[in-house]
Amino acid sequence: MSQSFHLFQLQKVDSRLDQIQQRINSILQEIENDIRLKITQEQHHQAAERLKQIQQELKKIEHEVNSRRLKLEQSESNLYSGRIKVPKELQDLQSEVASLKRSIANLEDQQLEIMIRLEEAKSEQDQLQKVLLQVEAEVAQSHAGLIGEKSRLENDQQRLLIEKQAILSQVSPNLLAEYEKLREKKQGIAVASVEDSSCSACGAGLTPAQCQSARSPSTIFYCPSCGRIIYAG
Ligand SMILES: [Zn+2]
Numbered sequence: 001m002s003q004s005f006h007l008f009q010l011q012k013v014d015s016r017l018d019q020i021q022q023r024i025n026s027i028l029q030e031i032e033n034d035i036r037l038k039i040t041q042e043q044h045h046q047a048a049e050r051l052k053q054i055q056q057e058l059k060k061i062e063h064e065v066n067s068r069r070l071k072l073e074q075s076e077s078n079l080y081s082g083r084i085k086v087p088k089e090l091q092d093l094q095s096e097v098a099s100l101k102r103s104i105a106n107l108e109d110q111q112l113e114i115m116i117r118l119e120e121a122k123s124e125q126d127q128l129q130k131v132l133l134q135v136e137a138e139v140a141q142s143h144a145g146l147i148g149e150k151s152r153l154e155n156d157q158q159r160l161l162i163e164k165q166a167i168l169s170q171v172s173p174n175l176l177a178e179y180e181k182l183r184e185k186k187q188g189i190a191v192a193s194v195e196d197s198s199c200s201a202c203g204a205g206l207t208p209a210q211c212q213s214a215r216s217p218s219t220i221f222y223c224p225s226c227g228r229i230i231y232a233g
Contacts, residue, residue, distance in 0.1 A: 050121050199228065
């Protein structure tokens with residue numbers, strides 16, 4: 001078989017693969033654009049963000065409480081050490097201890113309030129997680145046709161890729177590189193056929209001598225008009 005023949009087979013497989021990929025992309029797009037899913041995903045995302053924020057708040061306040069407790073421990077140990085004899089210093093230390101205790105109590109109240117909000121945010125998040133799963137299932141149900149089509153297309157894709165491997169083993173690397181370059185430049189079509197003595201891709205008429213050249217198994221013939229490889233079976 002001539003190289004043009006293999007390239008023509010390759011082109012057929014690649015064109016079909018291109019079509020399949022396009023259709024798969026548009027199916028994915030259609031499913032992804034489903035507004036129900038988008039809204040729920042967004043709500044879920046926002047709830048997760050709120051939860052994260054509250055967790056950070058809690059961490060911060062826990063840190064503050066801990067550092068004040070440490071400070072309190074130090075002050076109390078100074079206070080009861082018996083080392084401080086000056087009444088004024090003792091008084092200052094006592095009032096510092098009292099003030100630390102007040103501020104710790106105050107922070108602990110805030111901590112409790114944050115923990116309550118954290119619980120609420122967690123349960124909201126759980127709730128939205130359930131809703132999301134439900135909406136995903138509903139969306140999948142309503143797109144069952146599309147999902148079925150996508151899975152059939154993926155099967156075709158697998159089959160074609162195997163077919164393509166077999167064809168590729170027949171094509172020389174240089175020619176393959178040229179083919180790929182042409183595919184890039186010519187909207188995916190590197191190889192055309194002869195139809196009614198014309199190039200099937202651009203429609204330019206071919207002389208009988210050109211058609212004859214296109215049939216030659218030993219050389220590659222290019223459309224004089226569009227530059228694509230021409231295969232004449
Ligand atoms: Zn042409």
